[in-house]
Amino acid sequence: MEDFIINNTSQDKSFNSSSITFSDPYEPPREVDPMFVVSCIITAIGLLLTLMAICAVCSLVRKDHVVPIYVINLLISDLIQHCCMILLMTGRDLLLSVIALCIFVISVMVSICFMVCIALERYLVIACPLWYRFRHTIKFSVVLCVMIWVLSPVLCVLTFWALLASQNSSIAQIIMGTFLLLPLPLFIFFLGGTIRALSASRVPSDEKRRIVGILVLVLLIYTLLFLPSIILSMAEKEVRHLTNLALVFVKLSPLADSFLYVFMRKGTIDKLLASVCCCRMDSNDSSRMDSNDITSSTV
Numbered sequence: 001m002e003d004f005i006i007n008n009t010s011q012d013k014s015f016n017s018s019s020i021t022f023s024d025p026y027e028p029p030r031e032v033d034p035m036f037v038v039s040c041i042i043t044a045i046g047l048l049l050t051l052m053a054i055c056a057v058c059s060l061v062r063k064d065h066v067v068p069i070y071v072i073n074l075l076i077s078d079l080i081q082h083c084c085m086i087l088l089m090t091g092r093d094l095l096l097s098v099i100a101l102c103i104f105v106i107s108v109m110v111s112i113c114f115m116v117c118i119a120l121e122r123y124l125v126i127a128c129p130l131w132y133r134f135r136h137t138i139k140f141s142v143v144l145c146v147m148i149w150v151l152s153p154v155l156c157v158l159t160f161w162a163l164l165a166s167q168n169s170s171i172a173q174i175i176m177g178t179f180l181l182l183p184l185p186l187f188i189f190f191l192g193g194t195i196r197a198l199s200a201s202r203v204p205s206d207e208k209r210r211i212v213g214i215l216v217l218v219l220l221i222y223t224l225l226f227l228p229s230i231i232l233s234m235a236e237k238e239v240r241h242l243t244n245l246a247l248v249f250v251k252l253s254p255l256a257d258s259f260l261y262v263f264m265r266k267g268t269i270d271k272l273l274a275s276v277c278c279c280r281m282d283s284n285d286s287s288r289m290d291s292n293d294i295t296s297s298t299v
Contacts, residue, residue, distance in 0.1 A: 035244055035248075038248055038251075039085060039089055040089065042252060043085045043086055045255065046078070046252075046254045046258075047079075047082045047086075049254075050075055050078050050079050050082060050258055051079070052258070053075055053257075053258040053260075053261045054072070054076070054079070056261050057072055057075065057261055057264070058072075060264060068264060069141045069142065069145060070117040070118045070121060070141070070145070071118060071260055071261075071264065073110075073148075073149075074111055074118065074257055074260070075257065075258070077107045077108075077110040077111045077114065078107075078253075078258075080103065080104075080107040081104055081107045081108065081111070081251075081253075081254050084103050084107065085251065088100050088101065088104070102156065105156055106152050106153050106156045108253075109152040109155065109156060109179070109180070110148055110149060111253065112180060112183055112222070112226065114145075115187075115218050116183045116186055116187070117145075117148070118214065118218060118260075119186065119190040119191075119219075122194065122211045122214050122215055123194050123215070124136060125207075125211060126193075126194045126198060126203060127193050127194065127197040129201065129203065155179060158175075159172050159175050159176050160172070162175060173234055174234065177230055177233055177234040181230060184227070187215075187219045187222055188219070191215045191219055194211060194212060194215055195212065198212075210264070214263045214264070217256075217259065217260065217263060218260075220256075221253060221257065224249065225249040225250060225252055225256060226249070226250065226253060228242075228245070228246045229247070229249060229250050
């Protein structure tokens with residue numbers, strides 16, 4: 001994943017170095033890098049949505065007296081990613097770009113870790129409700145968040161140290177890729193265990209739908225946005241177009257994380273399901289009316 005981001009920073013810097021000068025009015029305009037334009041659009045929209053999601057989650061905490069600690073930390077890591085992307089696109093200092101790159105990689109690792117924590121918490125609510133109610137305290141969540149924020153930079157520093165010491169990028173890619181592939185079986189286990197335990201759970205039906213919606217969204221975000229870049233980073237061959245596409249997917253992950261707020265609100269999924277059911281009923285009614293008209297006309 002670091003190789004993809006380094007390639008992206010080099011592309012952004014090439015765009016900055018090839019900016020149009022006005023010394024020669026007859027000089028034709030140079031070609032704009034599409035990756036730079038896409039990065040600007042994603043960063044502008046994602047920064048706004050992330051700030052709105054943080055404010056909405058904080059208002060949800062005051063309203064429902066619930067502390068979604070993992071979601072708040074996930075949104076904070078997304079905010080850090082947007083700030084790092086801004087520095088990578090606008091900064092021309094090499095040292096500043098390297099620091100922003102390291103912080104970006106760390107924040108991506110932190111985001112994946114908090115996605116695992118969110119899935120684990122939703123699984124425990126359904127599979128082990130008594131344990132979750134009496135053993136899962138706010139203090140435990142705070143300690144876990146601190147460990148994630150501390151251990152992720154340590155792992156990133158060790159990976160870069162292995163890269164510099166061995167002068168072989170495959171070792172660093174294997175270390176980082178193995179760490180980033182571990183959440184995949186966990187997400188599948190949490191979703192499968194939650195669906196299996198739904199029938200015996202005493203959790204209200206609307207809460208069950210919200211929990212399953214969050215687990216499905218987290219699995220989709222990881223599988224569609226993070227998994228392609230992880231697989232390509234561990235592969236020996238590198239294709240430029242696939243690399244750029246994987247980079248776009250990684251940059252889109254903070255946008256997708258903002259939609260977790262939708263599944264946290266009570267009644268939102270019920271309204272979505274009701275609208276879908278109404279659309280289906282309307283389509284069925286219209287088809288029945290059309291069939292009745294056809295039969296009446298034939299008679």
